[in-house]
Structures are given as C-alpha cells and as structure tokens.
Amino acid sequence: MNSELEEEVDRLSEKGLLSLGYGEAELERLAALTLRLGRLKKERQAVIAAHVYQRPEVIHGAADFIGDSYKLAKDCAGVAARRIVFCGVRFMAETAKILNPEKEVFLPAPEAGCSLAESISSAEVRRLKAEHPGAPVVCYINTTAEVKAECDCVVTSANASKILKRLFAGHKKIVFLPDEWMGRNLASELGRKIGRELVVWKGRCIVHENFDASSVRLYRRTYPGVKILAHAECSPALVKLADFVGGTGGMMRYIRRTSAPHYMLVTECGLGDYARGEMPEKAFIPMCRLCPYMKMTSLSSVLQTLEAPRPAQRVEVKPEIAAKARKALERMFELAE
Ligand code: SF4
DSSP: OHHHHHHHHHHHTTTTTTTTOOOOHHHHHHHHHHHHHHHHHHHEEEEEEEEETHHHHHHHHHHEEEEEHHHHHHHHHHSSEEEEEEEEEEHHHHHHHHHOSSEEOOSSSTTOOOOTGGOOOOHHHHHHHHTTTOOOOEEESSHHHHHOOOOOOOOOOTHHHHHHHHHHHOOSSSEESSSSHHHHHHHHHHHHHHHEEEEEEOOTTTTTGGHHHHHHHHHHHHHHHHEEETTTTHHHHHTTTTTTTEEEHHHHHHHHHHHSEEEEEEEHHHHHHHHHHHHHTOOEOEEOOOTTTTTGOOHHHHHEEESOOOOOGBBBOOOHHHHHHHHHHHHHHHHHH
C-alpha cells in the first residue's frame, strides 16, 4: 500500500468506519475510491452534499457538506462550485437546483424517491387551496418542486413549530402537508385543533411510521436514565414518550449538550452511525430502520456521476416551477430567522 492510500485508510478508520464494521480490506478499497473522488471533485469544480441518513462511506469519504434538509438547503444556497452532487433523495436535489439555477446539480441515485414527497401531487394541493380559501399552505421540505411551487412557505422539522407559530399570529387556519403525523405533533405542541385550525394531509414516512411506542417503553425500563430522541415524523403516541422531538440536526445538538448514560435515536439508522462517529464517548442504543431510498447511493455511484453522469442523473426543474418554489423556500429562510 502506498503512503497516500495508507493515510486515507487511517483517515477513514479515525472517522469511525472500522468500529462500524468495515473490514480492513473494505477500507482499502474505499480509500482508493475516495482518493480518486477527491481529485475529480477539484477537476470538475464540484461539491458533494450528503444527508446524515446516507451510508457512512459516502458521508465520511465524499461529502463536503453533511446535515439535515435545512442545513443542506442553506449550504447549497451559497456554494461557489459549478456543480453540486447531491447524495440524498430527489426532493433534496431539486431543492439544491431551485436554489442554484445556474449550477449543474446531479443525483447519483435518480430513482431515490420519498414516500412523503410522493404522497401528494400539485393538483391535490390546488384542491386543498380551493377547499380552504385564505389559509396559508405550508409544506414540509419533503415535497416535490411542483408541490412547493403551489405553497406559500416551506418548513423543515427544525423550524416548523417556529414558522407555524408566526403564521398563526395572522391566520386562524393553516394547511400543512404532506406529513400527517408531523402535522398532528405540531398541532398538539401549539395547542391547535386538527381540521379546524390545522388542516393536515395523509402522507407518511415509511421509515418513521414503523417505530412503535411499546418498544420505547420497554427500552426506558431496561436502560434507566436513557434519553429518548424521536424524529418529528414519528407517531403522536411515540412522540409523547420522548425527551426530545425534532429533526436530525436538533437531535445531534441535544446529545452534544446533555450528559446521559444512554441515548436512543428513534429515526433512520444513518443518524446513529453518524452520531457514534462524532461522539464515540457516548453510548447509543440501537433502534433504527433503514430508508431504502437513502441507501440507494453508493460511493461508486458518486464517482461514476462525477466521471460521466448519465442524463437521468442530471436534475432539472422547469424555470417557472423553480421560481415559484424558490419564493416558498425564501419565505422559510425569512421566517426561520
Ligand atoms: S426517511 Fe422517510 S422522509 Fe426521509 S427520505 Fe426516507 S421515506 Fe422520505
């Protein structure tokens, strides 16, 4: 092994890949890929954004930006590079394109969708608007560009509560879509009536809908002092049992600022892997499910996208749709401040 490769293997194992179960031969193979990838990024003037649910080798081997939807949207809003390769799912790459119309945006796994984003169409949003005239329509960032274009404001799990509170100051009723459980969780946090004050859609995340409250109760009894952190897409019954509810960025901040014998993250497995790598001194109890869409991206597909992208990997959003969706995203940036 040459010294450059050796250093890269060391870097990857320091990032926690060895303790996550990657063998030495696998690390050597990945290190050869990440070295090539680093050179190509410079040549192609590209940056790589990766959601925390991505595979650890993508996060630690390729990414320039790592974070939740809100952080990545902000990071991508101001990049100087000519190209953005988005390791995540389609609605995220579309958001990057909407915020960077002049840049080329690529999605290494073009088939990576999202059950929430696919739960509602733009025609259904128009129908909701006709049924609730005058009510602002707020959409979670997990929506297609066409759906965002029909909405007044976008939110993420990190800022939804703050933004809805602000909007309720001037409106009696708000339409929130597409995540039903997030909507119900927000209504109970803000003391608002579902249907009369907060109209919700029926979308669900196929990962978070499968966590059940009874196993959380069991973990609480088994691990005294455990802090339970639930994603805002979990069911209202489960959210009631959690010590912290929010998005992945908020979960990481909560773990950093608290001291507990154990932490249980009720969300996609990727966050647990990332948190273990960032805070090896803390103890995490596994309770995770894989998002099949998030795991479609591999290091080789990122490399192939940089080398010779296929037409399907190029992300395009029609200019008229992008302009309207950008307004809804900018409203989020304004109200989240
Ligand atoms: S974890 Fe859920 S919300 Fe996130 S991409 Fe997967 S299906 Fe969509």
